[in-house]
Amino acid sequence: MQPLVILTGPTAVGKTKLSIALAKAIDGEIISADSMQVYRRMDIGSAKITPDQMQGVPHHLIDVLEPSEDFNVVFFQQKCKECMRGIYERGHIPILTGGTGFYIQAVLYDIDFTENEEDGAYRRQLEELARVRGPAFLHEMLLAVDPASAKAIHANNRKRTIRALEFFHLTGERISEHNERERGKPPAYRSCYFVLNEEREALYRRIDSRVDEMLLAGLVEEVRALQLMGCHSGQVSMQGLGYKEILDYLEGRCTLEQAVSLIKRNTRHFAKRQLTWFRREKSVIWIQKEDFSYEEERILAFMLQCLRAEGILR
Numbered sequence: 001m002q003p004l005v006i007l008t009g010p011t012a013v014g015k016t017k018l019s020i021a022l023a024k025a026i027d028g029e030i031i032s033a034d035s036m037q038v039y040r041r042m043d044i045g046s047a048k049i050t051p052d053q054m055q056g057v058p059h060h061l062i063d064v065l066e067p068s069e070d071f072n073v074v075f076f077q078q079k080c081k082e083c084m085r086g087i088y089e090r091g092h093i094p095i096l097t098g099g100t101g102f103y104i105q106a107v108l109y110d111i112d113f114t115e116n117e118e119d120g121a122y123r124r125q126l127e128e129l130a131r132v133r134g135p136a137f138l139h140e141m142l143l144a145v146d147p148a149s150a151k152a153i154h155a156n157n158r159k160r161t162i163r164a165l166e167f168f169h170l171t172g173e174r175i176s177e178h179n180e181r182e183r184g185k186p187p188a189y190r191s192c193y194f195v196l197n198e199e200r201e202a203l204y205r206r207i208d209s210r211v212d213e214m215l216l217a218g219l220v221e222e223v224r225a226l227q228l229m230g231c232h233s234g235q236v237s238m239q240g241l242g243y244k245e246i247l248d249y250l251e252g253r254c255t256l257e258q259a260v261s262l263i264k265r266n267t268r269h270f271a272k273r274q275l276t277w278f279r280r281e282k283s284v285i286w287i288q289k290e291d292f293s294y295e296e297e298r299i300l301a302f303m304l305q306c307l308r309a310e311g312i313l314r
């Protein structure tokens with residue numbers, strides 16, 4: 001099997017810097033598994049890596065879509081496979097880096113999405129219900145037919161709620177059961193799946209600090225520019241953390257202080273959900289930064305040791 005390295009973890013934990021050091025050490029190329037860095041002109045709120053920070057390491061699936069375009073797991077899986085074919089042809093190792101666990105799972109286990117066809121009329125009906133009755137109403141509908149999915153999907157995540165309802169409507173099967181069956185498949189690659197983490201209070205401080213830095217770097221101005229381009233809250237891109245809250249501020253639904261407070265709170269909640277997801281995954285190698293005294297050199301040495309043990313490195 002072809003090699004694949006995965007480096008993930010909660011938002012703001014420090015994946016970007018470590019991924020560069022790892023790529024340099026193993027002659028790797030990085031594929032972004034981030035649902036926001038794929039969008040052009042959405043740099044500050046997504047904490048997008050800069051060309052200088054890349055240090056010459058090739059990066060893929062960054063700045064490939066306009067904010068008006070939809071991004072989903074099927075598109076990601078297809079594009080990721082294309083990138084990986086090129087990386088293997090160049091004799092390099094792909095490093096899948098980012099915090100979107102479902103995207104990582106879709107690639108690692110080669111989840112089959114071919115049966116997930118769409119019913120446009122039913123989807124439009126659900127979207128209208130969400131608009132008129134609110135996302136909580138749809139979530140209650142999902143709870144009635146697929147409690148496991150309702151538990152896993154946040155009540156405000158309209159996109160995933162609609163997808164789960166649509167799947168049940170089309171197939172008669174709960175999408176939670178389908179996903180569980182797909183998760184039971186063996187990995188499609190010879191892989192090491194690293195999850196970088198740190199003590200919760202330290203992580204929360206990093207999140208708060210990062211949000212403050214985003215504000216200083218011009219997050220409000222970035223969202224205002226997107227708004228002037230015609231971006232609105234109904235778009236997938238504008239549902240991203242930081243963007244939806246600042247858009248609410250710009251449209252007069254809250255104060256800036258309230259928006260910033262919500263970004264910090266929602267990001268902390270998101271980090272908690274990310275960790276819950278990773279704890280469910282199989283064969284994960286946890287890296288607790290405090291266990292290595294927060295020394296990147298020691299963390300990197302440990303990762304290289306694991307890669308050699310799996311036969312990914314000689």
